[in-house]
Each structure stands twice: as C-alpha cells, then as structure tokens.
Amino acid sequence: MGLVHVSHFLIFSFPNISVMEQINAVITGVGGYVPDYILDNEEMSQFVDTSDEWIMERIGVKTRHILRPEQGSGVSYLMTRAVRQLLEKTQADPASVEMIICATTTPDYHFPSTASIVAGNTGLKNAFGFDMEAACAGFLYAMEVAANYIRSGRYKRIIVCGGDHMSSMTNYQDRNTCPIFGDGAACVMMEATTEEMGLLDGYYRVEANFEHLHMAAGGSAKMPSHETVDAREHFVYQEGRTVFKHAVTKMSDAVETIAKRNGLTKENITWLVPHQANVRIESAVARRIGIDEAHVMINIDHMANTSGGTLPLCLWEYEPQLKKGDKLIFTAFGAGFSWGASYMVWGYDGAAEAQKSPAQFYKEGEMSREDWYRLRHSEKSE
Numbered sequence: 001m002g003l004v005h006v007s008h009f010l011i012f013s014f015p016n017i018s019v020m021e022q023i024n025a026v027i028t029g030v031g032g033y034v035p036d037y038i039l040d041n042e043e044m045s046q047f048v049d050t051s052d053e054w055i056m057e058r059i060g061v062k063t064r065h066i067l068r069p070e071q072g073s074g075v076s077y078l079m080t081r082a083v084r085q086l087l088e089k090t091q092a093d094p095a096s097v098e099m100i101i102c103a104t105t106t107p108d109y110h111f112p113s114t115a116s117i118v119a120g121n122t123g124l125k126n127a128f129g130f131d132m133e134a135a136c137a138g139f140l141y142a143m144e145v146a147a148n149y150i151r152s153g154r155y156k157r158i159i160v161c162g163g164d165h166m167s168s169m170t171n172y173q174d175r176n177t178c179p180i181f182g183d184g185a186a187c188v189m190m191e192a193t194t195e196e197m198g199l200l201d202g203y204y205r206v207e208a209n210f211e212h213l214h215m216a217a218g219g220s221a222k223m224p225s226h227e228t229v230d231a232r233e234h235f236v237y238q239e240g241r242t243v244f245k246h247a248v249t250k251m252s253d254a255v256e257t258i259a260k261r262n263g264l265t266k267e268n269i270t271w272l273v274p275h276q277a278n279v280r281i282e283s284a285v286a287r288r289i290g291i292d293e294a295h296v297m298i299n300i301d302h303m304a305n306t307s308g309g310t311l312p313l314c315l316w317e318y319e320p321q322l323k324k325g326d327k328l329i330f331t332a333f334g335a336g337f338s339w340g341a342s343y344m345v346w347g348y349d350g351a352a353e354a355q356k357s358p359a360q361f362y363k364e365g366e367m368s369r370e371d372w373y374r375l376r377h378s379e380k381s382e
C-alpha cells in the first residue's frame with residue numbers, strides 16, 4: 001500500500017518526469033595543456049648517468065614537457081590553461097559549471113585546494129571544488145566521483161582535471177626515477193544525459209602498500225626539516241621493479257574484470273586508455289586482453305608519466321579519432337597502491353571539436369624544438 005501510495009504521489013506531482021529514467025554522466029569536451037620546455041633524453045644524459053637507448057628500451061620515453069620557473073609554477077598554471085581551452089571549445093558559460101575536481105599529487109599548496117585557484121582563474125563563480133589525491137589513479141577516481149554527483153540528479157555540469165607538475169618532486173640526480181616523469185594537465189567536461197552512454201561501470205581499489213612508492217617527508221607524518229631536505233626526502237622514491245609487477249597484475253586484473261562484466265572483448269573495445277607509466281606495462285596489459293596495439297592510446301614517448309595527467313592527456317591527443325558510441329576502457333595504477341578500471345561509451349564525434357583548438361605538444365621527429373618554441377611564441381603574441 002505504502003509503495004503504491006508513494007509512486008502514485010510521484011506520478012501525480014511530477015507528471016512530466018519519469019522516476020525510472022537513468023541519468024548517466026558523459027564527457028562532452030576535452031582541454032589540455034603542456035608547458036613549453038622540452039627535456040629530451042640527450043639533455044638528460046648530460047646530468048645523470050643514462051642514455052637515450054636505455055630509456056627508450058626500458059621505459060619508452062623520448063621527450064617530456066617541463067614547467068620551468070621562468071615560465072610559471074604550480075600545477076594550477078597547467079590546469080588553468082587546460083580549463084580555459086575546454087571552456088573555449090565547448091562554449092560553456094563558466095558560470096554554468098557547478099563543480100571542479102582537480103586530481104593531482106602536486107597541488108600548488110597543502111591548502112588552499114588547487115581547485116579553488118583554478119576555479120578563480122577561470123571564472124567558475126557558481127562552482128564548488130576540491131582536490132583528489134590518489135597519485136596516478138587520481139583522474140580515474142575523479143571521473144567516478146563526478147559521475148556519481150551527476151547520477152544523483154543534483155548536478156549537471158562538472159569539470160574534472162588531471163595533471164601534475166612532476167618536475168617539482170623529481171630528483172634529477174636519481175637515474176632510477178628522473179627519466180620517467182613529465183609535466184602536463186588536461187580536463188574533461190562531464191554532463192548529465194539520459195542516453196545509455198558515458199561512464200557506465202567501474203572497478204576501483206586501494207591498499208596500504210607504500211614502502212615501494214612514496215614521498216617520505218613533507219606531510220604530517222614527517223614534517224619538513226633541514227634534515228629531510230638534506231636527505232632528499234621531498235622527492236619521489238620508487239623501487240621500480242616491484243612497482244612494475246604490481247602495476248601489470250593489478251591493471252590487467254581490473255581491465256579483465258570490467259571487460260567480463262560488460263561483455264567487452266578484443267573485437268568490440270575501440271580503445272584501451274592505460275596510465276602511461278612504462279610502455280612495457282601498457283603492452284603487457286593490452287596483451288592480457290588480447291587487444292591490438294592500434295587500439296591502445298599511447299603517448300608516453302612524448303608526454304612521459306604526468307601522473308594524474310596521463311589519462312586526460314591521452315583523450316586530448318586522441319580526440320580527433322574518437323567517435324560517438326566508441327567503447328573505451330580506462331585503467332590506472334599508482335601509489336597507495338591505488339588502481340582500477342572503468343568502462344565508458346564515448347559521447348561525441350571528436351574530429352570537429354578537436355579542430356577548434358587542436359592539442360599541441362612537441363613530438364620528436366615531427367617538428368624541431370625551435371619550431372615548437374616558435375609556434376608557442378607566435379600564439380602568445382597574437
């Protein structure tokens with residue numbers, strides 16, 4: 001009786017609203033930004049004992065973008081530019097954005113949040129926002145969080161940023177870690193839809209297993225001091241081989257779980273979008289589900305590992321190839337350990353959108369460093 005009464009009341013009170021309609025969260029635009037300076041393996045091998053050959057063979061990175069102090073500082077510098085491009089491409093009124101989530105491990109400050117700084121810089125005057133710290137899995141988690149705010153029916157338009165100023169915590173005397181990382185940020189607009197598309201499923205996990213991958217000092221457990229600075233404890237510490245094994249196993253298991261749950265096979269997955277930590281990890285995960293590398297987004301060779309930035313930077317770069325209805329599996333793994341995978345049906349044809357403001361980055365062999373700098377400089381003076 002009670003149920004009948006309640007549903008009767010809802011139908012009577014809201015005749016135009018079907019209470020059964022499922023709200024989904026779909027990406028409707030992508031923006032991105034990478035800083036000007038290009039650090040290639042040749043230059044790196046001048047200050048640390050390494051070589052282009054070793055880095056290409058063991059990691060797959062050729063060049064990385066670095067935010068130099070003379071250009072700017074803080075991850076908000078990168079995210080602000082990414083969000084500006086997103087707003088320009090989507091023509092969304094900044095005042096209509098209700099929330100911004102910034103996934104980063106290199107926030108400008110402990111507080112305030114980077115989200116508050118980026119919101120202020122980009123005119124999101126009706127939004128609230130916060131940072132998400134889940135290392136390299138941050139953007140993956142942040143999309144799920146944003147999608148759930150949208151699924152609740154209360155929010156319709158959210159910006160999700162992912163990015164890191166990794167050079168701010170990279171020890172350029174440590175050859176085990178410094179070739180891996182780069183700086184960059186990208187963002188997506190997530191909006192409500194009643195179509196069967198957008199972020200449809202996710203599998204996420206976290207476990208306290210951080211001795212192999214962490215920054216030892218600077219937080220409340222080990223406050224900064226002269227000793228911690230002298231001991232270089234404000235940089236990334238990583239035991240690569242151990243982390244490698246966890247990354248391959250956990251990302252592969254997560255992808256397999258999501259694929260099975262949603263009837264996804266190598267025949268119908270359009271894109272695998274993996275965290276860009278090491279090209280050998282990406283290949284191993286792709287092999288596990290048998291997907292051809294032509295369907296795997298890979299940009300580690302020129303972007304390196306930008307931590308929270310890797311997944312959205314892939315979308316930014318591959319946007320021209322994305323089509324409405326494409327089936328994507330995202331997967332990421334990072335410190336914590338934090339990891340997972342998600343399933344998304346893409347919501348729009350990317351080619352026309354990307355045309356409005358193409359993704360810009362330096363790619364070895366496609367243009368000279370000088371041409372890249374010239375290109376950036378001519379845009380600034382316009």
Ligand code: UT7
Nearest residue numbers: 050051054058059136175176240241243244247277278334
């Ligand atoms: O994004 C968050 C999650 N992170 C990851 O998923 C990263 C996972 N780990 C990795 O990607 C790889 O383990 C690394 C790229 C970090 C290291 O590659 P590796 O093939 O596992 O190398 P390794 O640490 O086992 O070192 C092999 C050798 C060592 O020399 P010996 O002891 O065999 O003589 C290292 O000292 O390579 C040496 N080495 C280098 N040689 C030249 C380590 N770094 C370098 C270097 N240049 N940059």
